[in-house]
Amino acid sequence: MAAPLRIVLKFGTGILTQTEAPALDPIQLRKLAEAVALLKQAGCQVVVVSSGAVAAGLHPLGLDQRPSDTVTLQACAAVGQTDLMHRYESLLREHGCHVAQLLLTHDDLESPERAARVRSTLDRLLSFPTVVPIINENDSVAVEELRFGDNDKLSAKVAMLWQADRLVLLTSVPGLLDDADQLIPEVPNVAAVLHHARQGDKGSLSVGGMSSKLQAVQAAVESGVECLIASGRTPEQLPALLLQNQGLGTRFPTATASRA
Numbered sequence: 001m002a003a004p005l006r007i008v009l010k011f012g013t014g015i016l017t018q019t020e021a022p023a024l025d026p027i028q029l030r031k032l033a034e035a036v037a038l039l040k041q042a043g044c045q046v047v048v049v050s051s052g053a054v055a056a057g058l059h060p061l062g063l064d065q066r067p068s069d070t071v072t073l074q075a076c077a078a079v080g081q082t083d084l085m086h087r088y089e090s091l092l093r094e095h096g097c098h099v100a101q102l103l104l105t106h107d108d109l110e111s112p113e114r115a116a117r118v119r120s121t122l123d124r125l126l127s128f129p130t131v132v133p134i135i136n137e138n139d140s141v142a143v144e145e146l147r148f149g150d151n152d153k154l155s156a157k158v159a160m161l162w163q164a165d166r167l168v169l170l171t172s173v174p175g176l177l178d179d180a181d182q183l184i185p186e187v188p189n190v191a192a193v194l195h196h197a198r199q200g201d202k203g204s205l206s207v208g209g210m211s212s213k214l215q216a217v218q219a220a221v222e223s224g225v226e227c228l229i230a231s232g233r234t235p236e237q238l239p240a241l242l243l244q245n246q247g248l249g250t251r252f253p254t255a256t257a258s259r260a
Helices: 026-041 053-058 070-093 106-110 112-125 144-148 151-162 190-196 210-222 235-243 255-259
Strands: 006-011 045-050 098-104 131-137 166-171 226-231 250-252
Touching (some): 006 151, 026 235, 045 070, 045 151, 053 070, 070 098, 070 131, 098 106, 098 112, 106 112, 106 151, 112 131, 151 166, 151 210, 166 210, 190 210, 210 226, 210 250, 226 235
Parallel strands (some): 006 045, 006 166, 045 131, 166 226
Antiparallel strands (some): 226 250
C-alpha cells in the first residue's frame, strides 16, 4: 500500500478575512475546512499552517484596523487565536475531524532537540486519522511573523521537518503572475522568477507577500518538497490541484521532478 500523501497547507490572513472589513470571513473558513476534509477523505495527511489570529482579535478589542505596535499586535493575537481555533474546530467537526493546535516559534524548529519533538508530535497526531494539526506562530510571545510575514517561512520549515510531499501556499491571486498579469503555470527555477514579486502585493491585514512566499518556496524545493502557490479564494480546487494535477496555480517541482 502506498504511503499517504503528506500535505502542508498555508492559509494567509488575506484569504481568511473579509475583503471589505477587518474580520474573519465565515464563508471562506467554511470553504477551506471543506477542502481540508476532502483531502482527508481521500486518504491524505494534512497539516495546516494558519495565520489570522491578529485579525480575529481586532473586533473583540474594539479595533477597526491592524495596530502598528508590537504589544497591541500580540494582545490581538492572544485574543484572536482562541476564536480562530474555535471556528476551525466547529467547522471540521462537521466533517468528523478534530483540531490539534500547535503554537510554535522559529526557535522550536531551529533547535534539533525541540524540532525532533515537534516532528514526533506531528507524527503521533497524524496516526489518528481524524486529526488535523493546525499550526500558528506563537504571536503572543514571538514577533517574527508579526513583523515579517514569517508564517510563509514557518510553513516551509514545517514541510521540510515533516518531509512533506507538497507545500501549498494559498494567497489572494491565482498564483505567480508575470509582468503582464498572466499566470505562470510552472517554475523550474525559483531564483529566475524572484523579480516577479511585487511591492505592495498584500492586503491591509497581511504581513507577508509574494516575495516572502517565493523565499519559502525556494527553501522547500531545495529540500525536496514540491510547492504550489494558488488562490485561497477557490479552495474547492485543492483536491484537483493536489491529486489530479489540474486546476489553476503555479507549480514549483523539485529538481528530481523537473528532470523526470
